[in-house]
Each structure stands twice: as C-alpha cells, then as structure tokens.
C-alpha cells in the first residue's frame with residue numbers, strides 16, 4: 129500500500145500525485161493542512177522531521193522530497209516509464225526538474241513567504257512581487273530549455289514524463305498567484321496538453337479529497 133501525506137495546494141505534493149496517476153498507482157491520501165500548520169506538529173514531524181509535504185510511505189519506507197519520491201516510484205514501478213531510456217535524455221529531464229524544484233519553488237515556499245511578511249516586515253504587495261519575480265525568472269529559463277529539439281508534445285519527447293510532473297504544478301501556482309506567463313508559449317502549451325490528460329486532472333488541487341472551495 130502506498131500512502132501519501134499531501135496537501136491539496138502543495139505543488140510538491142501535486143508533482144507526486146501526477147507521477148502516481150501516470151503510473152496508474154492507487155494510494156491512500158493523508159491530509160497535512162499547511163494552513164493549520166499541521167506540518168510542524170509533533171504528529172507529523174515524527175514521520176517527517178523536515179516538516180514538509182509530500183511524504184510517501186511504502187513497504188516500511190518513509191520518504192520525503194518529491195524528486196526522491198518520484199525517482200523511487202520510477203524504480204519500484206518502472207512501467208510506464210516517466211524517464212527516457214537514454215542517458216542524456218534522463219540527464220536533461222533531471223535538469224528541467226531541478227530548474228523548478230531547486231531554482232523556483234524554494235524561493236516561493238510558504239515558510240519563505242511567511243518569513244518575508246513576518247520577520248522581515250515586507251508588505252503583502254512586496255511579497256507578491258518577490259513571488260512573481262522568481263516564477264518569471266525560473267519559468268523563462270525553462271521556456272528557453274523547452275526550445276531544444278528534445279522537447280516534443282511534452283517537456284521531453286511525445287509522452288508525458290517526470291519533467292511534466294514538475295512543470296504543471298509550478299504553472300498552477302503561477303496562475304493561482306496571477307503571475308502573467310502567457311508569453312511563455314511552450315510552457316503554456318505543454319501545460320495545456322498535460323491538463324487534457326486524466327492523470328493530471330485527477331492530481332490537480334481541486335480534485336483532492338482535502339480541497340476547499342475557493
């Protein structure tokens with residue numbers, strides 16, 4: 129049994145939900161309500177001392193970090209593959225994933241935004257400017273990467289894969305925060321193509337069991 133500790137609006141959890149869906153894996157969903165700070169409560173930090181979602185439990189393993197989780201799923205359940213067969217293709221996919229997971233997401237994470245408006249005393253407008261800035265910088269770099277010939281209908285080739293698991297939640301965050309990314313044509317087109325697929329639709333925040341009407 130796969131158990132996923134997740135929050136509907138967590139984009140790192142969304143990555144894992146997409147990967148599970150693409151692989152056709154069913155899982156038990158456990159909500160960690162970030163707005164209620166449940167990620168920092170002892171009940172959850174006993175499972176994941178980092179105090180972050182997602183957390184996957186499988187066969188006695190408790191695994192944090194969406195990238196590690198998706199790579200674990202890829203190795204434990206190889207078919208259908210989310211990574212290309214060739215060495216260089218896999219390296220390219222990892223690079224795109226890290227552009228999002230390492231160069232965008234940590235700058236705009238909830239605890240960072242809270243620190244900006246809390247300890248550093250920034251206004252809500254300044255916080256939103258910070259947020260939009262790093263999304264635009266990061267997704268512009270992704271857009272340039274997607275101009276490469278290895279890109280197909282999806283981030284890498286013509287099948288949805290690991291890089292798409294990372295791109296779509298980051299686009300969802302940008303849209304939710306009203307960051308204008310319409311000029312990033314490849315990003316927008318690939319996101320739309322992904323969102324036409326059931327695995328992406330079923331993983332999206334509004335489809336989660338803990339979703340709250342906006």
Ligand SMILES: N[C@@H](CCC(=O)N[C@@H](CS)C(=O)NCC(=O)O)C(=O)O
Nearest residue numbers: 138139140180181182193194238239
């Ligand atoms: N690098 C981690 C990031 C995990 C992460 O930052 N999760 C966010 C939600 S998307 C979280 O739990 N935030 C809680 C907080 O900021 O207090 C991963 O890829 O899993």
